[in-house]
Amino acid sequence: MFGVTVRDHMMIAHSLRGEVFGPAQRLHGATYVVDATFRRADVDADGIVVDIGRAAEALRAVVGELSYRNLDDEADFAGTNTTTEELARVVADRLADRVRAGDLGDGARELDGIVVTLHESHVAWASYERPL
Amino acid sequence: MFGVTVRDHMMIAHSLRGEVFGPAQRLHGATYVVDATFRRADVDADGIVVDIGRAAEALRAVVGELSYRNLDDEADFAGTNTTTEELARVVADRLADRVRAGDLGDGARELDGIVVTLHESHVAWASYERPL
Amino acid sequence: MFGVTVRDHMMIAHSLRGEVFGPAQRLHGATYVVDATFRRADVDADGIVVDIGRAAEALRAVVGELSYRNLDDEADFAGTNTTTEELARVVADRLADRVRAGDLGDGARELDGIVVTLHESHVAWASYERPL
Amino acid sequence: MFGVTVRDHMMIAHSLRGEVFGPAQRLHGATYVVDATFRRADVDADGIVVDIGRAAEALRAVVGELSYRNLDDEADFAGTNTTTEELARVVADRLADRVRAGDLGDGARELDGIVVTLHESHVAWASYERPL
Amino acid sequence: MFGVTVRDHMMIAHSLRGEVFGPAQRLHGATYVVDATFRRADVDADGIVVDIGRAAEALRAVVGELSYRNLDDEADFAGTNTTTEELARVVADRLADRVRAGDLGDGARELDGIVVTLHESHVAWASYERPL
Amino acid sequence: MFGVTVRDHMMIAHSLRGEVFGPAQRLHGATYVVDATFRRADVDADGIVVDIGRAAEALRAVVGELSYRNLDDEADFAGTNTTTEELARVVADRLADRVRAGDLGDGARELDGIVVTLHESHVAWASYERPL
Numbered sequence: 079m080f081g082v083t084v085r086d087h088m089m090i091a092h093s094l095r096g097e098v099f100g101p102a103q104r105l106h107g108a109t110y111v112v113d114a115t116f117r118r119a120d121v122d123a124d125g126i127v128v129d130i131g132r133a134a135e136a137l138r139a140v141v142g143e144l145s146y147r148n149l150d151d152e153a154d155f156a157g158t159n160t161t162t163e164e165l166a167r168v169v170a171d172r173l174a175d176r177v178r179a180g181d182l183g184d185g186a187r188e189l190d191g192i193v194v195t196l197h198e199s200h201v202a203w204a205s206y207e208r209p210l
Numbered sequence: 211m212f213g214v215t216v217r218d219h220m221m222i223a224h225s226l227r228g229e230v231f232g233p234a235q236r237l238h239g240a241t242y243v244v245d246a247t248f249r250r251a252d253v254d255a256d257g258i259v260v261d262i263g264r265a266a267e268a269l270r271a272v273v274g275e276l277s278y279r280n281l282d283d284e285a286d287f288a289g290t291n292t293t294t295e296e297l298a299r300v301v302a303d304r305l306a307d308r309v310r311a312g313d314l315g316d317g318a319r320e321l322d323g324i325v326v327t328l329h330e331s332h333v334a335w336a337s338y339e340r341p342l
Numbered sequence: 343m344f345g346v347t348v349r350d351h352m353m354i355a356h357s358l359r360g361e362v363f364g365p366a367q368r369l370h371g372a373t374y375v376v377d378a379t380f381r382r383a384d385v386d387a388d389g390i391v392v393d394i395g396r397a398a399e400a401l402r403a404v405v406g407e408l409s410y411r412n413l414d415d416e417a418d419f420a421g422t423n424t425t426t427e428e429l430a431r432v433v434a435d436r437l438a439d440r441v442r443a444g445d446l447g448d449g450a451r452e453l454d455g456i457v458v459t460l461h462e463s464h465v466a467w468a469s470y471e472r473p474l
Numbered sequence: 475m476f477g478v479t480v481r482d483h484m485m486i487a488h489s490l491r492g493e494v495f496g497p498a499q500r501l502h503g504a505t506y507v508v509d510a511t512f513r514r515a516d517v518d519a520d521g522i523v524v525d526i527g528r529a530a531e532a533l534r535a536v537v538g539e540l541s542y543r544n545l546d547d548e549a550d551f552a553g554t555n556t557t558t559e560e561l562a563r564v565v566a567d568r569l570a571d572r573v574r575a576g577d578l579g580d581g582a583r584e585l586d587g588i589v590v591t592l593h594e595s596h597v598a599w600a601s602y603e604r605p606l
Numbered sequence: 607m608f609g610v611t612v613r614d615h616m617m618i619a620h621s622l623r624g625e626v627f628g629p630a631q632r633l634h635g636a637t638y639v640v641d642a643t644f645r646r647a648d649v650d651a652d653g654i655v656v657d658i659g660r661a662a663e664a665l666r667a668v669v670g671e672l673s674y675r676n677l678d679d680e681a682d683f684a685g686t687n688t689t690t691e692e693l694a695r696v697v698a699d700r701l702a703d704r705v706r707a708g709d710l711g712d713g714a715r716e717l718d719g720i721v722v723t724l725h726e727s728h729v730a731w732a733s734y735e736r737p738l
Numbered sequence: 739m740f741g742v743t744v745r746d747h748m749m750i751a752h753s754l755r756g757e758v759f760g761p762a763q764r765l766h767g768a769t770y771v772v773d774a775t776f777r778r779a780d781v782d783a784d785g786i787v788v789d790i791g792r793a794a795e796a797l798r799a800v801v802g803e804l805s806y807r808n809l810d811d812e813a814d815f816a817g818t819n820t821t822t823e824e825l826a827r828v829v830a831d832r833l834a835d836r837v838r839a840g841d842l843g844d845g846a847r848e849l850d851g852i853v854v855t856l857h858e859s860h861v862a863w864a865s866y867e868r869p870l
Contacts (some may be wrong), residue, residue: 080559085597087463090414091355096256098315100263101410107355107371111464124492125555127463130598131496146365148355159257163212183494199351200375200860201217202262219859223767223808225752228520230579232527233806239767240753243860278753278761291521295476331747332728333481334526334769344823348862360652362711364659385827388756389819394862395760421655427608447758464596465613466658485637485678487619497674498668502728503619507728542629544619595615596639624784626843628791687785691740729745730790 082127083115084132090158092149095113101207105150110165111197112141120195122170122185140172153181162196166206174210212336213258214288215247215324216266220273224281224292237282242297243271243329246305264314294328298338302326306342345380345457346391348398352405356413356424369414374429376405377439388447396446404436418465426460430470434458438474477589478523479511482538488545488556500544506561507593508513508537510569517582528578556594560595562602566590570606609721610655611643612662616669620688633647633678639691639725640669642701650713660710668700689725694734698722702738739851742787744794750803752809752820754816765810770825771802771857774833782845792842800832822856826866834870844858 091107118127142150149160158164168178170192176187195205221240223239246269250259281292290296302324309318325338355371378401382391382421408414413424434456441450459469485568487503521567521604545556554560566588573582591601618637633689642665672680677688686692698720705714723733748845751767778786778787804812830852838847850855855865 079603080562081601081603082464082559083601084600085464087465089370089462090364090373091369092372094257098256098258098261098263102353104410105355105412106353107373107412108353109371109373121557121559123559124494125557126494127559127600129494131494134598146370149370152351153308161255161257163214163259164257185255199353199373200349201351202266203215204259205213205215207211207213217860219861221762221766230520230522230525234749235752236806238806240749240771241747241767241859242812243768261561278764278766280765280767293517293521295478295517295523296521298476316831330747330768331769333746333747334530335478335479335522337477338744339475339477343867344826345865345867346823347863347865356653362652362654362657362659385821385823388754389821389824390758390760391823391864395757398862412865425611425648425649425653428653430608441625466662467611468655469611470611471607471609481728483729485630485634485726487633498617500674501619501676502617502638502674504617505635505727526644540733542634544633544635569718595617595637596613597615614827626784626789626791643870674813689781689785691742691787692785694740729741730794732787733743735739735741 079117079119080121080127081115081117082130082133083113084130084137084142085111085113086134086137087111087204088145089146090144090149094159094161095152096159110162112137112169113195113197114169115193116189117185117191117193120190122188128186128210129183135179136173136176140176141170162198162202162204163206166194166196166204169196170206170208173209177210211249211251212259213247213249213266214262215245216262216269217243217245218266218269218273219243220277221280222279226291226293228288228291233304238329242294244301245327245329246271246301247325248318249323249325250321252285253302254320260318260321262324264318268308268313272301272308275304292332294336295338298326298328298336301328302338302340306340313318343381344385344391345379345381345385346394346397347377348394348401349375349377350359350398350401351375352440354407354411354413355407355410358423360423360427361373372462374426376433377459377461378433379457380450380453381457382453383454386452392450392453393447396450399439403432404440416473426455426462427470428450428469430458433460434470434472438472441474475513475515476517476523477511477513478526478529479509480526480533481509481535482533483506483507484541486540486545489500490555490557491555492555504594506558507573508533508565509591509593510565511589512582512585513587513589518584523584524585525579532569532572532577536565536572539568550606558594558598558600559602560588562592565592566602570604573606590593607645607647608649608655609643610647610658610661611640611641612665613639614665614669616660616673616676616690618672618677619729622687622689624687636726638667638690640697641723641725642697643721644717645719645721646717650716656714656717657711661695664701664709666703668692668697668704691734692723692724692734694722694732697724698736700735702736705738739777739779740781740787741775741777742790742793743773744790744796744797745770745771745773746797746801750804750807750809753817754821756819761771763841768858770822772797772829773855773857774829775853776846776849777843777851778849782848788846789843796833796836796841798828800836803832822858823866824849824863824864826828826854826856829856830866833870837870
């Protein structure tokens with residue numbers, strides 16, 4: 079099994095609903111350093127899992143949709159707690175949509191799965207892994 | 211599959227028995243930077259894998275039991291080589307005990323597994339992964 | 343010249359005023375991984391620059407005053423752009439106040455300077471350095 | 475399941491064939507920071523997955539065969555695109571050969587698999603995982 | 607004194623002339639992770655050292671001139687050993703040219719100095735520091 | 739001003755004397771990831787600050803003298819608290835001795851200074867800087 083990972087980041091504001099979040103119930107923010115891993119059983123004829131340039135562009139586009147925003151005001155997240163876990167899923171799902179739409183090239187349709195990790199600090203991160 | 215990771219560290223002295231360890235048979239020590247990953251098929255109603263504050267406290271408690279000690283003198287490790295691998299298992303098992311005891315909250319009982327990685331330097335680390 | 347550094351972090355929301363900030367004029371947020379370096383010409387009789395436990399507590403207290411907040415609503419920052427540079431200065435100045443107040447111990451009064459670095463992502467950081 | 479990882483690096487020149495590579499079709503180069511993970515269901519009687527000293531030597535030998543070379547001129551890679559993915563496979567396969575040859579000790583024959591990750595920059599890496 | 611740093615990278619091939627370089631006399635290559643720090647006595651009216659967006663673009667332009675090239679074939683480096691040290695100076699000098707040309711904005715003319723660090727691996731890096 | 743840095747590590751046991759050290763008064767240990775920076779006003783005719791191979795060997799030799807030892811039993815440290823700060827000084831001074839002895843080559847006699855940083859964990863490090 080092969081994997082290729084690209085890294086980018088996004089800076090957002092949000093608040094979290096639920097006593098479990100303590101002070102994070104207040105409006106605050108985060109930088110998420112985002113790692114997106116594309117997994118595939120074998121490489122293609124060029125010797126790659128995916129066009130890494132296109133993968134990086136797709137990730138940049140996905141984090142760009144979230145960056146420099148207050149997620150509490152985004153219609154997409156109405157009723158959703160934008161925890162690190164949920165945001166990892168959102169990034170993975172949006173990348174999967176782009177893979178299916180052909181944005182990463184025809185070969186990317188051979189991908190087996192995506193893993194997205196969001197680092198919220200030097201001591202905490204969350205990841206979400208899904209098939210394609 | 212989701213995962214949430216928290217990082218902490220511990221500083222210990224120990225020696226290792228067996229020719230395979232070469233100079234590490236002498237009393238020496240290590241800083242272990244410890245990553246504990248909690249894995250779960252889905253997030254809970256709050257959108258989280260586990261209460262990250264409680265997870266961090268549990269990890270702090272577990273590494274605190276080992277920190278600033280000479281493991282050669284600890285009754286718990288009599289007859290055990292405290293290799294990085296074994297210590298990764300110890301940390302994972304003690305975290306599992308705390309999960310079962312409810313220290314990480316009721317929801318944590320839905321966790322599927324734990325992965326613990328101990329970084330002993332910038333060029334070497336070991337991990338242990340177990341179900342819950 | 344000696345230096346001792348401790349690392350902590352804070353997660354805040356804010357917006358920045360001025361065209362130069364582009365999309366960062368919108369309400370967004372950041373995780374700042376904060377490194378505070380205490381500099382001193384020589385070590386004390388114990389062989390240290392500063393009590394590292396107290397230094398870490400002081401840093402934790404300072405970042406705790408800012409954490410999980412929307413800095414746009416904080417009276418302390420009225421009229422100030424809370425850029426990474428300015429926040430590095432705020433953290434350094436507040437640590438300096440604590441040094442002078444004796445929070446880091448009497449010996450800390452021998453410190454020569456403080457450098458604070460705020461990492462806002464894996465590709466950008468800012469620092470501020472001041473004498474004591 | 476246990477894993478032990480050692481890190482080393484290699485610095486090579488190469489070019490890549492295929493339009494997908496854009497400017498990387500020109501002769502250029504890379505530092506690959508190489509992580510080799512040895513996986514095993516349980517530790518041996520010494521409490522280890524593998525003799526980490528021998529594992530590090532084996533990795534050093536494998537990266538040494540590639541280091542400070544123009545891979546375009548290496549007979550081993552004639553007709554192969556030396557992508558990060560392919561090089562991860564080469565490193566993993568050569569380590570597997572060394573395991574089978576007994577270079578990592580008799581116990582290493584109990585290893586279950588190898589994962590090799592090649593970091594080509596702070597924002598891109600690839601990995602290959604295989605059974606033993 | 608304030609500093610702001612942006613990070614980017616470049617991947618090049620080259621060889622080094624002189625017995626001191628051992629195997630690095632052969633054609634090989636490197637990824638350089640490049641940190642460019644802009645230093646300034648005080649921040650401007652916006653609370654910044656430099657427009658970080660423009661700083662990142664300037665660094666991207668400078669590393670782009672070198673990326674995906676065999677430096678042995680570049681006229682600019684005829685007769686020069688393209689060591690990590692020399693390349694750090696080249697990047698710093700080219701950034702200084704761009705500062706003076708106004709590419710980083712008028713305010714950037716108040717900058718006091720530039721420090722450029724090139725990381726060639728996880729265990730070696732070089733830096734060059736110059737006034738402006 | 740130029741600088742070249744090499745990184746290595748050492749794993750030691752020790753205890754610290756003085757109430758300020760709290761639990762670190764007990765026998766424990768540390769991994770120190772050690773960065774040694776060699777500073778020089780200009781590069782030599784080969785375009786380098788120092789032969790990086792020899793610099794890495796010198797650092798390896800110096801950390802090798804301390805590695806896998808209980809510093810409480812070392813005659814060299816009788817009456818000395820082996821704090822991170824003191825060990826940074828020891829490493830720097832021993833490297834300076836090797837520079838003066840010609841171990842890093844004749845050119846290394848042009849070096850202006852050495853900075854040694856010892857990372858004791860992901861959240862704490864100390865450095866010592868001295869002229870040559």
